[in-house]
Amino acid sequence: MGPGPVNAHPRVLRAMSADLLGQFDPEMTSYMNEVMALYRPIFGTENQWTLLVDGTARAGIEAALVSLVAPGDTVLVVNFGRFGLLLSEILQRIGAKIETVEAPWGETVPLDAIEAAIQRTGPALVASIHGDTSTTMAQPLDGFGDLCARAGALSYVDATATIGGMEIATDRWGVDVVSGGLQKCLGGPSGSAPITISQRAAAYIQRRKHVEQGIRRDDIEDGEGPLIGSNYFDLAMIMDYWSDKRLNHHTEATTMLYGARECARIMLAEGLDARYARHRAAGGAMTAGLRAMGLSLFGDDRHRMTNVTAVHIPDGIDGETVRRKMREHFEIEIGTAFGPLAGKVWRIGAMGYNARKHKVLLTLAALEAVLMGEGLRLPAGEGVTAALAAWEASQ
C-alpha cells in the first residue's frame, strides 16, 4: 500500500508465464498491434502511435524527452515535486535550455502561470508530471496542451502515477506525448512504459530519423532533423519497429508485452469510468479514515491524487519504526518520502489491484494498532469506521 510498485493483478502474472514467440512471428506482431489498440482508450486518444517503450516508466520519460528535444532547445518544465525535478535532470543530460514554472510541494501550478511562463520563455516543448507521487498532487491539465500548441510548442506529460487510476485525456488535453508505467494503477510490474504520440509530434520525430547502418533499406529514408541523442530511446526507430515496416530495433520484451496487454484488457473489461470511480472511492475512504484517526494530511485537498495520500507523521513518532512494524506484523508496506518531506510524511497508496475496500480498511486497522503500540493516543476504531462509511457513501 505504498506509492508503487504495488501488488500486480493475478491475471497479469499468469499472462506473463506464457512462452515466448519470435519477435516477427505473426502471432507476436498481432499482439503488438493489439497493445496499440488497447492503450488508445486508456490514454484517451485516437493517436496511431500508441506503443510500449521497453524499460521502466523512467525509460518512457527519457524516450519522450530525448526524441522531442534537441540540444539547445528551450524546454519549460512545470515543476511541483520530485518528478518535476527529474524532468529537468533528464533534460540537462540532453543539453536543453531549461526554464521552470513552479509551485511549492503540496500545490499545483495554475494554468495562467504556465501561460505566462510560455510567453516569457518561448519554449519548443512544455513538460509536466500529471500526478507527482512525491507530493501526491495531480496537476490539472484541461487546456494545457492547447495552450502549448497555440504558442507553437510541443507538450509532454508523464502519467506514470495516474494511468489506470485517474483519467488520462490526451486528446481532450491536447497533449502531444503522454507516457506511463504499469507498476502503479495498471496493476502490473515495472519494466514496460506505455506511450502515446500525436501526429504532430510523430512528424517532428520522423524528421530526426536515422536508420541504423546494419539494417538500412531502400524504402526508408533518413530525415533532415538533428540526430536523436539515444539509439535505444529513438522513437523514430521504435515507431518503424511497431509499424508494418517492422524494421528491427531492440528485441521486444515479450513477457513484459504480455503483461502490459493483460493490464489493459483487465482495465477495459472493468470500464474506464468504473475504474476511476473505484480509485476515487478507495482514496476517499483512505483520507476519511486517516482524518478520523486524528492524523493530518499533507497538501492541497483540491488537487489530491485519488490513489495515494500523504499523511503527516505525528510528533514523537518515528516514521521508519512504524513502517517496519507495518511490514513485519501485517505484511503491509506504506511509503516513505523524498527530499523536503523525508521523515515528515508517509505516503499511503491504494492503486490498481490494491484500490479495494478491504485493503484500505485493513491498512487503516494495522496503522492504528502500530501507532497505539508506539504510544500515540488516538480515537480507537474510528479510522476504519469512517473509511467504511466513506466507501459506502461513494457506491
Next chain:
Amino acid sequence: MGPGPVNAHPRVLRAMSADLLGQFDPEMTSYMNEVMALYRPIFGTENQWTLLVDGTARAGIEAALVSLVAPGDTVLVVNFGRFGLLLSEILQRIGAKIETVEAPWGETVPLDAIEAAIQRTGPALVASIHGDTSTTMAQPLDGFGDLCARAGALSYVDATATIGGMEIATDRWGVDVVSGGLQKCLGGPSGSAPITISQRAAAYIQRRKHVEQGIRRDDIEDGEGPLIGSNYFDLAMIMDYWSDKRLNHHTEATTMLYGARECARIMLAEGLDARYARHRAAGGAMTAGLRAMGLSLFGDDRHRMTNVTAVHIPDGIDGETVRRKMREHFEIEIGTAFGPLAGKVWRIGAMGYNARKHKVLLTLAALEAVLMGEGLRLPAGEGVTAALAAWEASQ
C-alpha cells in the same frame, strides 16, 4: 530455433509469475544481492558491480557506452558484423570520435590488428561484440582486455548472444565491462540486461556521478567528471541503487529480476562446463546435419559460434517461403538475415533451453521435408543421421 529470442525455460516463466515486492522491501533487496552473486560466475568475474540494467540487451550496451564514453572521446570499435555497426551507431549519438578495426562478414578481427589499431588511434575505450549473430562469428578475446589496459584504454564487450552458451571470461580476458541479455542462451525473455563492471571502470564512472536533485543526500557526493549523457542509463546512479545506499533511481523491474535470477540459478545448477558442452554438442550436431544434407555453411569454421549457424539458401529456393513453411507446418522458427546476408542465408540457432538433441534433430527433419517440398534434391535422411552421430560422438 532462430538466433534469439528463443523459448524460455519453463522454470523461468514460473518464477516470473510470483507477486511483486516493494522495491526497498528487505526480501526484494536480498534478491538484488543474490542476482549480483549469481551472475559473477556466469560472467567469469569477481567484480563487485555485477547487476541488471532494466531494458533489453541493447539497453545494456547503451548504458555501458554512455557511462564509459564522454563526448569527444576516441573509441575504437572492433567491427565484424551488424552489431559492430550498432556499437558505432550508439557511439555516434554519444558524440564519440569513432575509429574502427574491421573484418569482412564471416571472419573475426585478429588480435594483432586490434593492437595496431590501438597504437594508431589511442582510444579511451575499445569496444567489441563477442558473438555477432548477424555473421555467427565469435571474436576471440583472450588477451584483448590486457591489450587495451596496457595502452591505457578501457574495454567493453557485448556478450548478448553468447552469455549462457559460450564461456564469458571477463577477468581472464581482462575486460572492464561486459553486458548481455536473457533472451538467447540464458533461456529467459528479452527485457533485462546483466552487466559486470570492473573496479577500474567503476572508478571512472563514479567520477561522473551526478545525484538527482530530488534525492540528494549529505553522504553522497558528486564526482568531477563530465556528466553522463543519460539519466536512465547512468551506471553511477544504478550502482548506488544496487549498493547498500539503495539510492532511489528507476523502479527495479521486479518480474524481470525474478526471471534473470531463475535463469542464473538454472545455469549454475547445470554447471558452467556442462552448459557450454551442451551448446557445443548442439551446434556440432546442427552443422554436421546441415552439411550432410548437402548445404553449405557461411563463415569461418574456426570462429563459429556454437549456438547459431548460418547456412546458405540453396540456389532456386526462396528463403522466406521455407521459413514460412517451417513455421506453419512444424511450428519451428528459423532466422532470416541482415544487410549483405539478407536473402542469402538462414540463421539456425540452438540456444539455451533449445540447445537440446531432440530440438536439433526435429529442426533438421523439418527443414529436409520443407526443402524437398520446394523441389530441392538432397540425400534424404542423411542430415538427421549425421546430426545424431555427431551428438553421440560429443557425449
